[in-house]
Amino acid sequence: MEEPAPGTQPESGYAPSAPNADETRRRLDAYAYLSAPERLEYLAIMRVFCGTLLADLAVPDVMAKLRESGGSAAGLDADTLTGRLEQLVKWGNLLRGSHTVKASSITEYQRSRARYQLSRLGERVQRDADGVLAEADAAREVSNELLALVERGLRELAELVAAPGGLAPQDGLERVSTLFVQFAGFADSVRDFYAYLGQVLARYDLDSVEYQGFKELLLDYVEAITEDVSFRAPRISAALDALWPHLPALLDRLDTHAQGLAGLPAQSGGRAENRVQRSRGRELADWEGLRGWFRDTDGQGSQVDQLRDATLRALQSLLANAKRMLRSATGEMSRRRDLLRLARWFDEAAPQDAHDIAVAAFGLYGARHLGIPPTADEVVPAYTSWWTGPVVEVPVALRERGSRAQRGRTASVEDHSAQKERLREAARQRAADRSAAADELCSASGRFDGVRLTSAALSLLLELLATALGNAQLRRRAEAGAEKVPGFGLDAAWSEDADLGVRLTVHRTAGARTLLRSADGDLVLDDLELVVHRTAVTADGGAGEVEPTGSEAPLPRSRGAHAEGVEMSVS
Numbered sequence: 001m002e003e004p005a006p007g008t009q010p011e012s013g014y015a016p017s018a019p020n021a022d023e024t025r026r027r028l029d030a031y032a033y034l035s036a037p038e039r040l041e042y043l044a045i046m047r048v049f050c051g052t053l054l055a056d057l058a059v060p061d062v063m064a065k066l067r068e069s070g071g072s073a074a075g076l077d078a079d080t081l082t083g084r085l086e087q088l089v090k091w092g093n094l095l096r097g098s099h100t101v102k103a104s105s106i107t108e109y110q111r112s113r114a115r116y117q118l119s120r121l122g123e124r125v126q127r128d129a130d131g132v133l134a135e136a137d138a139a140r141e142v143s144n145e146l147l148a149l150v151e152r153g154l155r156e157l158a159e160l161v162a163a164p165g166g167l168a169p170q171d172g173l174e175r176v177s178t179l180f181v182q183f184a185g186f187a188d189s190v191r192d193f194y195a196y197l198g199q200v201l202a203r204y205d206l207d208s209v210e211y212q213g214f215k216e217l218l219l220d221y222v223e224a225i226t227e228d229v230s231f232r233a234p235r236i237s238a239a240l241d242a243l244w245p246h247l248p249a250l251l252d253r254l255d256t257h258a259q260g261l262a263g264l265p266a267q268s269g270g271r272a273e274n275r276v277q278r279s280r281g282r283e284l285a286d287w288e289g290l291r292g293w294f295r296d297t298d299g300q301g302s303q304v305d306q307l308r309d310a311t312l313r314a315l316q317s318l319l320a321n322a323k324r325m326l327r328s329a330t331g332e333m334s335r336r337r338d339l340l341r342l343a344r345w346f347d348e349a350a351p352q353d354a355h356d357i358a359v360a361a362f363g364l365y366g367a368r369h370l371g372i373p374p375t376a377d378e379v380v381p382a383y384t385s386w387w388t389g390p391v392v393e394v395p396v397a398l399r400e401r402g403s404r405a406q407r408g409r410t411a412s413v414e415d416h417s418a419q420k421e422r423l424r425e426a427a428r429q430r431a432a433d434r435s436a437a438a439d440e441l442c443s444a445s446g447r448f449d450g451v452r453l454t455s456a457a458l459s460l461l462l463e464l465l466a467t468a469l470g471n472a473q474l475r476r477r478a479e480a481g482a483e484k485v486p487g488f489g490l491d492a493a494w495s496e497d498a499d500l501g502v503r504l505t506v507h508r509t510a511g512a513r514t515l516l517r518s519a520d521g522d523l524v525l526d527d528l529e530l531v532v533h534r535t536a537v538t539a540d541g542g543a544g545e546v547e548p549t550g551s552e553a554p555l556p557r558s559r560g561a562h563a564e565g566v567e568m569s570v571s
Contacts, residue, residue: 029091030125044073045084046093046126049118056097056117085116093122142193142225146186151232153179154239161246169257172250180280183290194310215318226311233294233304240291247287254282434460438500445532449515458518464504467495496535505531
């Protein structure tokens with residue numbers, strides 16, 4: 001099956017598969033400089049490269065710009081700065097430049113030969129980092145007016161597409177691009193506002209002034225957003241339903257009219273580095289995402305439903321703060337601020353002062369002994385510190401509740417009767433299968449060439465054959481130093497299964513050829529003949545004695561296998 005060219009979407013309209021583990025690890029390495037110990041220096045360097053387009057800078061250029069901007073990276077020397085730039089190249093934030101170097105001296109050439117430029121991934125990471133640093137704690141207003149523009153744009157687009165003659169490609173391209181830019185702005189503002197709202201909801205120490213402002217914000221602003229979205233969501237869904245049958249033809253006309261960078265991979269040999277991210281609205285997956293925002297298409301709920309749930313949770317948090325403030329009037333005030341002030345005292349105090357603060361705040365003096373003796377073979381001197389002394393296992397009840405008493409009732413013995421019955425049934429089934437395989441071998445004895453054995457029958461036959469040949473080999477080794485018995489060989493090699501009451505006798509016959517056919521394949525035995533028959537059954541159900549062939553004396557029977565007077569127990 002042919003894979004789609006890089007930068008293109010599959011015919012189904014869905015996005016390409018996610019990158020593999022190596023590609024994901026490489027992309028995540030671009031965020032490493034944000035958590036490095038020299039993160040402030042790396043941020044200053046990346047801002048220098050993000051300040052201009054297609055910047056191709058050498059080490060002296062970067063040093064000059066860092067000194068102009070000031071900050072923690074202004075004092076970096078050339079060697080240290082070169083190390084920082086090389087590390088950013090390894091992480092994928094920068095690329096090595098390829099411009100020709102013009103220098104008047106060897107020293108200037110050595111400093112200017114290494115030139116660097118910003119990678120696409122590095123630029124996007126730095127842009128996101130600057131956005132987080134600039135607006136992390138700010139409350140962003142929801143662009144509610146964009147939702148009305150989205151509704152009107154969809155309705156007009158549906159009418160123009162269904163009209164005779166259709167829609168002009170250029171007009172359709174402008175309308176689709178405008179529509180998705182408006183929707184992206186509205187969706188981003190909603191996500192940012194509710195993220196800020198969740199940060200405020202996590203606080204349980206609001207005073208009366210903050211609570212009043214939060215109440216007005218929640219009851220007025222959030223309610224207005226929710227009502228407006230709930231009002232326009234059915235209208236937008238209806239406009240999308242009217243537009244949906246005409247959508248594939250519209251996208252084809254737009255691609256034919258303005259292909260943009262989508263044809264770049266095909267013209268450059270389909271290289272992976274020329275992947276193109278299409279503009280929003282040019283793929284069917286973008287429209288499916290827009291439709292799923294206002295309607296439940298996958299059974300997981302739409303974004304409108306999640307918006308209502310988030311508003312309900314915000315109202316519940318508002319009521320929780322109101323209850324807390326009512327309790328504070330009766331003396332049940334939150335001690336969060338007091339505890340934060342106490343934590344600051346601990347952080348700023350010297351070790352001895354910290355002990356005194358703990359005694360004054362909690363009335364707890366330093367612990368000297370815990371009533372759990374160590375093991376008998378460990379003798380711990382009194383001067384041993386707790387930091388270096390052996391660890392004593394403390395029971396969970398004593399560690400969590402401070403009590404040695406057992407809680408709850410004693411658990412009943414688990415009933416394993418069902419598992420035992422399943423095991424017995426499985427054993428009975430295995431015994432029945434082996435018995436059926438033994439019956440099949442006895443009925444097929446003497447005519448193996450004309451029958452097709454089952455897998456179980458062939459497995460049992462090979463088991464008996466291996467035992468017979470192995471016992472014959474044992475007999476041959478036992479008689480190695482003694483006088484050789486006339487006619488000794490495989491003439492009387494045999495084995496039997498006492499539980500199944502079946503016996504296999506192997507005869508060596510020159511020129512004989514035994515063919516065993518089964519579902520697992522065919523097995524050919526040269527110069528061997530096999531005879532399978534039932535053994536005598538005693539009154540107690542076991543196998544009785546069978547008179548051996550030739551000059552052999554009767555042998556005692558057991559559950560093992562025998563061959564020519566050698567007894568071998570098989571487990």
